[in-house]
Amino acid sequence: MKPLSVLPAACLLTSALALPAAALPDLVVLVRHAERATEPAGDPALTAAGVQRAQALAQALAGLHVNAILTTPFRRTRDTAAPLAQALGLTPQIVDAKAGHVQAVADAVRAQSGVVLVVGHSNTVTAVLAALGGPKLAALCETSFQHVFVLQPAAEPPRWAQFSYGAPSAPPVADCL
DSSP, X not given: OOOTTHHHHHHHHHHHHXXXXXXXXXXXXXXXXXOBOSOSSSSOOBOHHHHHHHHHHHHHHGGGOOOEEEEOSSHHHHHHHHHHHHHHTOOOEEOOXXXXXXXXXXXXXXXXXXXXXXXXXXXXXXXXXXXXXXXXXXXXXXXXXOEEEEEETTSSSOEEEEEXXXXXXXXXXXXXX
């Protein structure tokens, strides 16, 4: 006969093994914010081209049935997501842009289901893609705004694709997309 103290631990382990694996969203769409103004330096709005790109993003993703949107606190990410959020009646979830941001975004994505849009920055979009099981790609160029990365994180192995939307950006420079 086993000691009593081992039985609760064995029951707990058996229960834990019976639990389903953590759910992942069906699809994750990652984009960089649209073109931003230079002023104010700390938190600029979108330029006219950026506003057009944000509208193009809403059109490009209209049929995907996005049910969650993640942005940073910066206006440029919120404004990029705004046309789609308004069209779908969604309130974007803001993930603080601090140390550990990439992991915080990946964790926030994993807490979602369905189709999730992540609007990030040139130095975070491809890092979040990799943190969710996608490929390790170079960061986006400061002049790149047209990239869309789509990831099926639950596929084994995770499947991904890349396409462009809106007007073409400036050609990439060395060591960035």
